[in-house]
Amino acid sequence: MRERGGQILGSERLRRSLIRVGAMAGKETLHILRDPRTLYLALVMPVLMLFLFGYGVSFDLDRIPVAISDLDRTEASRALVRTVTGSHELVSAGEADAAEADRLFRRGRVAAMLVIPSQYGEKLARRERVSLQLLVDGSDVVVANQVLSKADALVRAETRRLASVELAGPGAAAAPLQVKLWTRYNPASLSALFMVPGLAAYILAITAVLLTALTVAGEWERGSMEQLFASPVGRLEIMLGKLAPYLALGMLELLLVVAFGAAVFDVPVRGSLTLFLVIGFFFLVGMLGQGLLISILTKNQLVATQAGTISSLLPSLLLSGMVFPVENMPWPLQLLSRVIPARYLVHALRGILLKGNGLAALWPDLLAVAVFAVLIVAFSAARFPRRLA
Amino acid sequence: MTLRQAQGHRPLQPAVEARELTRRFGSFTAVDRVSFEVERGEIFGYLGANGAGKSTTIRMLTGLLTPTAGSGRVAGHDLARDPEAVKASIGYMSQKFSLYLDLPVRENLAFFGGAYGLEGKELEARADEVLALADLRTLGNTTTGELPGGLRQRLALACAILHRPEIVFLDEPTAGVDPVARRTFWRIIRDLARGGTTVFVTTHYLDEAEYCARIGLMVDGRLVALDTPAGLKRTWVPEQVLVVRGRELRGAAAALSGRAGVRNVIPFGAGLHLRTEPGSLAPEEARRLLTEAGASEVSVEPAEPSLEDVFLAVVGNSHA
């Protein structure tokens, strides 16, 4: 813009810039509206996914199959079996020989085998110490841990039951030391409450990267990029214009997903909705920017999509704290996790929805996603080619 | 009567036979009951405006599209019953460049050769041959994407003839290519035809169409004309054509329009084409009239009607 007489006011420049951004955003919106698939991907799929995964991804293990090898076959041993398999936590998978344990494990039929030694009843009567062997399939870590813990608790329960039967007197009345557990935020310890905020963040991260990774790269291949270069639109304006409609879609998606989570999985919303929206906003800008950056750098749809998938699918799943707590990871990975925006959104979502956390507790997360967003957009604008070569 | 029959040869089976070939896309009829025959060894040209149905016709003849109605035989094989045999006997060069840009020249040849069953030494030898034929001998290791337009087209042609097909279908093979490269290309096509290959080619360039033995003209899906170039000119541009060059002709042209015997005054390039009844207007007379009407440096010369004139006449007639 050449100066004419006086100076072109900064605000005039800004106004014109915004108009150009608006024009780009309008064009991109038309593209989206004309192609219902994008809307489907942004609004319908995430809800479906949340539904599927909310039910599918959980660690609430019930009815773990345990084989019984009862070498005693007395009333006492049968009582033990009843206690162990009577609750819903472990179920009997039938009688088997200890020698078959390996085969049963290899076929995935049972998670463990309880071996009751042959003189169980006698030893009980003589008030001796009885060792019960629990053969555990250690290859399935999640199930193994739960089996060990549950079996231990059940056996101790049986011990107490025997004691209360034996000593129907005051000595056995109450255990001297009780433990009272109070579980806050998620009294029923449902996996869903834990998973849903994480899943929401995950799904959002994926769709955001996908939506944009396809746009620019596709335009390179189709040749419509050249036309953009011939126009007076600046790089930053192109970027913001392209991002804007997807941002709106993304916010809609975020609201939809959380509303759905609240409705179907009883995820509470205890904290500030505003904070939730603000953090979600910056998060989306960052992820959309990431997708845009990928498509800018690769100029090739096939490579862009591969790169987008690889950079969002597994990292967001494994390093965001969605499934595995970040604090338990080796420190290099903890560091790596810091550059994954999903980590902050997961933490913030859980805080806001389940704990009612506010800005005081979550400002580091907000800062992190905001910084990521700004950096990515700036970097993308800088790398956005101004010429064809 | 076909050319070869006129030359006294016994009628052999034609290379391409189309009978009432029709293709509809929904309610739109792209090709409407087209019938023709192409003789062996003939260079057959297929002309028409964009969207007239040329590419669709070729796609049906090469087995890429199923005709909605009608039938055809290519290289003696029925299109509907034996499309795979058709594919094995023909070569095809599509309008849009369709070789692999990310592969070197030799790899493209190796792939398409392999598609036709060529391998090993036979493939190598044949690849060398076509590279020589297409004058690309030194470019074997160049990445195809790095070749300029004209060379790419030659490579596409080379790939199409690897397996020595009886017939090659070329869809606008010289589109976007410079005049010198176009000449070279047509030299290769004529060499092919001389060797006995039938060439079915569509083109926009009417000067190239002069190389063809016969030409078919399509307008809006219908085949409206089919003849040798000379025959077409006789049928469609029976008038004499005078080529007028000079300055300030536009205004002066009006002076001629009303004149008896002048059929048409058409702006042509920077000058004019006058279509007159033969013998009704001498060039000198025209020159005088134009100069009197205000034009200067006028030159009027009789000219052979060009295929362009034919084209304009045919299209004008169809839309009349």
Next chain:
Amino acid sequence: MSSLRRPSARVQLAAVFRKEVRQTVRDRRMMFMLIAAPLLQTVVFGFAADFTVDRIPTVVLDQDGTDVSRLHARRLLADGTLRRVGDVEGPAAADAELDAGRAAAAVILPRRLAADLAAGRPAEVQVVLDGTDPNRSVVAGATAAQYFGQVGERMSREKLSAAGIAPPAQLVLTPRISYNPTVVSPPYMVPGIAALLLLVVTTIVTAMGLAREREMGTLEQVMVTPIRPTVLLFGKIAPYVVFGFVDVMLLVVVGTWLFGVPIRGPLPVLVTGTLLYLLTTLGVGLLISTISATQQQSFLAGFLFMMPAVLLSGVMSPIRSMPGWLQAITWVNPVRHYAEVMRSCLLRGAGFADLAVPMAALAIIGGVVFAAAVLRFRTRLG
């Protein structure tokens, strides 16, 4: 003169294979994503994916302040499952730590604990848990319950002995853990991660392959040649079978060397399982490419297949924890079966007989998917 015989399928297949390999190998970015990226990700995720719940940050509120209470606190936190991150002065402070996320558990030892225990009066320890992560809260609760349960039992027995009554029998559970005695995560996760990575690498690439050729225009030229549809499809996926095998080999080596994943099972099982799996995932990619018109469509379809395939595969979370209807659905998820094959073969030493079911499932899914792709793909434009 053109050949009157049909061109040999073998020659055609070789030509397609060679072209695909050339194209892929020439693109360095693709090679990175096909070979290097999965390797990198295995290393990263092998370390990240840890199911062992320990070092749960815990605060202690010792309202008693006696030697006894301090002893119990120390003993409770001794084995590392609970990690002491501080002491608090009151219940409000404990809540604040939980709210802020600085602790996931708060152990409250009540006033007069030592006195009550000594006098034989019942005492109650409270444990406040952050239920946001039920894995942690359940384990923390169970740990506390187990520790104090044992203390209580011991005290009971002592009291009975002191009163001259023989204490009742004591049941002790002795676990014997097969295959993974220390129950560490990597041997469990790495095979699963390998399955996921293979899926990610192969499906999208093949899904987009045909669509890409369609968009670039080369498909038309290929369709006009006498290449048979099945030859084209097989030729397109064959290089990725090779890449897939290379990946699996590398991942197993890394798993063994870096994470101590054992190789207890027969190699032929691994090879067959991998082959069947690759054919399935590649087949899905192919099927998607035959039903998509553009690269964008095929990518989206591929991705929408992958997301549920990844999360509902039993790699991240146990299939046993899913509701029945969802468990039934996972039977058509090839990732589930392959993860099972890998885990069972590598860790448990399972053989063909043991893995007949998942192998058969893979074969069936692969067969169906491939048949569908072949049926749908026509070497015609219309």
